[in-house]
Amino acid sequence: MRYYDDLNIGDRHAGGPVTVTEEDIVAFARQFDPQPFHLDAAAAEASIFRGLAASGWHTAALTMKMIVGGEGRLAGGFVGLGVDEVAWPTATRPGDTLRVESEVLEKRLTSRPDRGIARIRTTTYNQKGEVVQRLVANLLVPVRQPAEAAE
DSSP states (O other): OBOGGGOOTTOEEEEEEEEOOHHHHHHHHHHHOOOHHHHOHHHHHTSTTSSOOOOHHHHHHHHHHHHHTSTTOBTTOOEEEEEEEEEOSSOOOTTOEEEEEEEEEEEEEOSSTTEEEEEEEEEEEOTTSOEEEEEEEEEEEEOOOHHHHHO
16 A cells, blocks of 8 residues: 555556456446447447447446556545546447556645645556546545654
């Protein structure tokens, strides 16, 4: 687990992979984003996507799963304060195998001595190396306590 003190600007961490099935796409869409191009292959063929596409929010949820299970685990978990950017330049498709790469862009202390904020960019790629999501988030990260640092 990494504390604020352990993070350096430019640090990179990876996560994944996770493979997306047609069933996963449709199940997520039924519950959270019930649009025809996420639910029905035939309707999706007639859409701008020209085939079944995962909801961007599904891609975001899968990204979160890979971040949490990845190399860059943060002490106290991934506590989001806000998102500066989220983009889906390429659709996630059935059969795609996704992976993430995260990079620490900035860090700063808060007015509380036990907390810092890290600005992290996470890019989600499919198996072809295409970017399916770009996310820049601000995370609350605990500062290592002096007693813990001495151990």
